[in-house]
Every structure is written in C-alpha cells, then in structure tokens.
Amino acid sequence: MKPLILITNDDGVASRGLRHLVHLAQEFGDVVVMAPDRNASGLSTSITCMRPLHAYLADKEEGVEYYACDGTPADCVKMGFEHFCPRRPDLVLSGINYGSNSSINIIYSGTMGAVLEGCLNGLQSIGFSLLSHKPEADFNACSPYIRHIIRQVLQKPLPDFTALNVNIPHLPAQQIKGIRVCRQARAAWEDSLEKRIDANGKPFWTMTGRFVCNNPDHDTDEYCLSNGYVSVVPVSPDFTCYQHIPNIKNLEL
Amino acid sequence: MKPLILITNDDGVASRGLRHLVHLAQEFGDVVVMAPDRNASGLSTSITCMRPLHAYLADKEEGVEYYACDGTPADCVKMGFEHFCPRRPDLVLSGINYGSNSSINIIYSGTMGAVLEGCLNGLQSIGFSLLSHKPEADFNACSPYIRHIIRQVLQKPLPDFTALNVNIPHLPAQQIKGIRVCRQARAAWEDSLEKRIDANGKPFWTMTGRFVCNNPDHDTDEYCLSNGYVSVVPVSPDFTCYQHIPNIKNLEL
Numbered sequence: 001m002k003p004l005i006l007i008t009n010d011d012g013v014a015s016r017g018l019r020h021l022v023h024l025a026q027e028f029g030d031v032v033v034m035a036p037d038r039n040a041s042g043l044s045t046s047i048t049c050m051r052p053l054h055a056y057l058a059d060k061e062e063g064v065e066y067y068a069c070d071g072t073p074a075d076c077v078k079m080g081f082e083h084f085c086p087r088r089p090d091l092v093l094s095g096i097n098y099g100s101n102s103s104i105n106i107i108y109s110g111t112m113g114a115v116l117e118g119c120l121n122g123l124q125s126i127g128f129s130l131l132s133h134k135p136e137a138d139f140n141a142c143s144p145y146i147r148h149i150i151r152q153v154l155q156k157p158l159p160d161f162t163a164l165n166v167n168i169p170h171l172p173a174q175q176i177k178g179i180r181v182c183r184q185a186r187a188a189w190e191d192s193l194e195k196r197i198d199a200n201g202k203p204f205w206t207m208t209g210r211f212v213c214n215n216p217d218h219d220t221d222e223y224c225l226s227n228g229y230v231s232v233v234p235v236s237p238d239f240t241c242y243q244h245i246p247n248i249k250n251l252e253l
Numbered sequence: 254m255k256p257l258i259l260i261t262n263d264d265g266v267a268s269r270g271l272r273h274l275v276h277l278a279q280e281f282g283d284v285v286v287m288a289p290d291r292n293a294s295g296l297s298t299s300i301t302c303m304r305p306l307h308a309y310l311a312d313k314e315e316g317v318e319y320y321a322c323d324g325t326p327a328d329c330v331k332m333g334f335e336h337f338c339p340r341r342p343d344l345v346l347s348g349i350n351y352g353s354n355s356s357i358n359i360i361y362s363g364t365m366g367a368v369l370e371g372c373l374n375g376l377q378s379i380g381f382s383l384l385s386h387k388p389e390a391d392f393n394a395c396s397p398y399i400r401h402i403i404r405q406v407l408q409k410p411l412p413d414f415t416a417l418n419v420n421i422p423h424l425p426a427q428q429i430k431g432i433r434v435c436r437q438a439r440a441a442w443e444d445s446l447e448k449r450i451d452a453n454g455k456p457f458w459t460m461t462g463r464f465v466c467n468n469p470d471h472d473t474d475e476y477c478l479s480n481g482y483v484s485v486v487p488v489s490p491d492f493t494c495y496q497h498i499p500n501i502k503n504l505e506l
Contacts, residue, residue: 042301043297044296045297046325046363049460052457052459053460054456075446082445083448104490116360121441149506152506153504156504158497158504159500162500179506181501181506182498183495184491184492188375192331193335195336204305205306205307205336206305207306207328232501234493234494234498234501235493236494238436239360239486240436240486240488244412245435245436248412248415248434253401
C-alpha cells in the first residue's frame, strides 16, 4: 500500500504554498488535506476547547480531497487522522508556510503547532516554511529539498518523539547551497505591540515588532538561512530543559 | 524598590485562582495583573496577528490594578510588560490554573504559553496549576509551596532561557508530601474529537478524549503528582531536540 500523507498548514486551505506541497507529496503516496478554512497564523499548538468544530470537503483536485476545518492547525491534525484519513498516516506535513518559522518564531507558529501535534501522536511530522511573505512567492526552488527530505524520512523514520522544522531561504535555485541540520537560534520580537487610537478615541494595539537575533552562532538556523542554506531543526513536544534539572534542584525548592 | 510581579493566566481575569496568586504575590512585591477578559484555555503560545487588541482597567482591589485584554495569555504578557508595567517586571507568574498542565498538557496550555513568552523576553517566569477543574477547588493547600517557590526564585534567579512549570495535587495540606523537580512525562490525549449531529443534521466535533500516560517513570511529573508531590519541571522556549541532532545528520538530508 502507498504511504498515506496527511497535509495541513496555517495559511488556510486556499494557500498556494499548501497546493505546492500537496503536488510534491503526491509523488510519494496518497494525500489527504485537512487545513484551516482561513488564515490561522500565530495559533501555535492551540486547540479549540470552548466551541464545537466543523469540517467539510472544500475541494477535490487530481484525486486529492481538500477538507477545511474551522479550528486551529493542531485541531486539523487531530481531525484529519482521527476522522478523515482512511488509514493511519505515514507522514504529517505542514506548509509550505509563507514566512519564516525559524528561531523563536516556532513557538507562535501554527504550521509547527500542527507538526508537534502529529509528533506527539507518534506520527512522522515535518513542517516546511519559505522565507517570504509575498503573495508572489516562488515555491519552485524549494521543491528538490522538500522531495529529498520526504524521501529520506519515509525510508528512515525520525527518532522517537522528534519532528523536523524545515525553513527554506527565498532565493533562486542556484543560490541555495544545500541543507544544514542545526539548532534553534536565540531571538525575540521587541516592541511587539504598537498603540494607535481608533475613530472613537479608544486605544488599540497591533502586533508588529522588530525581530532581534544578534550574531547568531554558526550552528543555528538563523545563521544557516542567512548564508543560503535550508535549515533543519529537530524539535520535540517534550519541553523539559534537561540540562538545567540539576540547577533547579540546587534552588532548594 | 520592591520587586514588580506581572501576573496573568488563561482562565480569565475573573478567576479565583488568579486572585489567590495575586494575594500570595503581594507578600513579595508590587503586582500588576494583565489577564484575558474571558476563559482563554487551550490557547498555547498563540498570539493575535489578525485583528487589533484592546486592554482596559477591569478592577482595582487592595492597590492592585487588574487589566483585562481581549487577546491570548501570551499577548497579555507582551501587553503587560511593554505597556502597562511601571518598570521591568522581576517576575512573571501565570495561574493558578484550574486543571493540570503537567505532561503533554503543557503544549496546549495558555497558562504555560504566557510563561514561555515571559521567559523568551528574559523575564523570570513561573506557571502554577492545581489539579482540579472544580469551581469549588481549594487553593489554600497550594499557598506554602507557591510562597516558597516565589521566594527562592526571587533570591536565586533561574538559569538563562529557563522557566518553571509547577503543578500541585488537589489534596488536603497534610497529604502533600513536598516538591519534586522532574521531567515532563510522555503522554497523549486519545480519541480527542467526538462527532455529534446538530439540530439541522450537520456534523460537529467536540474536544474531549482520554489522557493516556502508561506507567510513567519515577522522574516524571505524572509520577510525582500521582504520589502526592508538587511537580516542578524546568522548561524552555528552545524546542531544539539536542540529543537527536547527530541522528538527524545521519539521515543524510
């Protein structure tokens, strides 16, 4: 039986990045899409606890069923594999996202929230993001790298409880230098909420900000991306900071 | 100058668990509250990118300003420390949450999303959760443990880029055996979405499920909690799975 690949994203079921990923995944197996019915960016690994969820067949193209769900990307993964996949998926893919999910962006990312949800359910899971927010973003240069990563993971499963965060520079194909396995760079968004006054004199704040990542080390995703490499960071839904367990024990809690 | 403590939660500004934490924190410093204006459970580290945010003074009691925000818990931390704190906070506290944020629950938790947001901004950050969803939950037995942890962290700062996930069993004071520093247990929610049919014959799904954590190891939060200990897990907004970087390099990506 062909591998079954469940695909989602956070930009929504209508995203061109999602379609591009579907077309690549079809080279490797059967594909089911369950994606948010709208742009669901910034939703992290959030789930919908406070209202019911709905899902419906939004499109069918080249044999692929595109389901839309009014929940979060993580909801989409649960919905997809629990209720809409004909068998247990061999792979969960998320993306291709418009914009970076490298460095600290992972913690806000719905794309990567879906990946963590797949991973904690024991499913091989990979998120793909392109470093461009432009509507005219060109996904073609991504294709060989995405194909290669899908092929390798289908042949050699990822370590237990581990998923991949793949970010791809938005460069012409000949300028991408290769793939680097690396770690998440330390960074933050500064001055992330800016105040304005609305037509009624009432204040409101808009999410904006400056991405600050000073002198990233050579083994980080930010360094690799800014030097023309595709970055691959192994990530886990185990948030324990193992290295600091002894220090915390010394706090005499 | 007294320490400044920024407090948030995900159960909303009206939560009794929040008030309990405020009263404890007042013993150590000045307190500012910025909390969601409603129950914001399950929102993880999500942020609000797609609409403007609002915040207002909802209550003032015993000198503490309780601000409400229509965003997520992570938004509340950004809003609080960027715009509503009179100086940089010495501590960010989140909770006391109704219900466990141990084990895999951390990845969905708005309580802990706020904590990760505080931590990545370089603020000492701690989340507190009580293992009861009951409206009549008794927070009194938590008090000595919360006091002790706040005192220790104010005296001896946490390691860089590290926060604490504190869960407290819902037991009478004399049955709580102490505090254990531990790691996040491996677990998952199974069959998390259940289908029903609404009055118009249309399907909908509700988040529910079974929490499955088989034979947790003795060094995990689940084991410690089920044996009457307060669990403290050091966590980080760095999701890199360092132990598996060599394995992923062997995938020949």
